Amino acid sequence: MILEASSHQIPEMNEVILAAKRHWGYPEEMITAWLPDLLVDEGVLASRRFWTLEDEGRIAGVFSISVNKELCCELEDFWVLPQFMGQGAGRMMFGFVQDWLQTRQLSELMIVADPNAKGFYERMGAVMVGSQPSVPEGRQLPVMRYALEPTPTREF
Template structure:
């Protein structure tokens, strides 16, 4: 990311407490840069609720689709939420590791 790359960041709250954060980053395409939920809240439906809030925010920001370079363990969640796999991309952190590349069309 450079200082010229537009980013949109949201903090997701429940009952006045932050439980997650998501952000979009515009490069050649829009990317879901972060989608993080506090691990102590997993299993309470906050991920699903935050996803729906994120889609509403994407619509508000006129983002018609975005890509996700997903952790392999998170891919099932993203697919359940409507993302579809379009390929793989090399990890920028670990050599010789490929990550699922997903696309979400915002309707």
């Protein structure tokens, strides 16, 4: 079940985020350097739309979208507990994002992806449009674009 996130879930959301990031085998020094950008607090929660994927009363996934004044959307967070990776959790979460965009008639989503997640986003239909520098120096993150296909109109 996907639900809008609330502030009392922040500690569990951060546990999911850290478990997902650590799953890829990054050294703890890198995780520590990324902490300010990884973790959710009250301010971050209030700055964009957050949802959780819940399984049997616990959080299995966390994701968020920001929308600016020009109606440009960015997938800011997309984290799945390692034990749910490859089980359809990410596909379910991305399907929710697609529906959310379509309902609001927003046609495009930008994603600055972890290199390990690039293949997942490609399977969801996103294409790489560039790269962005990251910590440590010399590391590049894929910048991806997901374009929502227009809903066909029916003629009567």
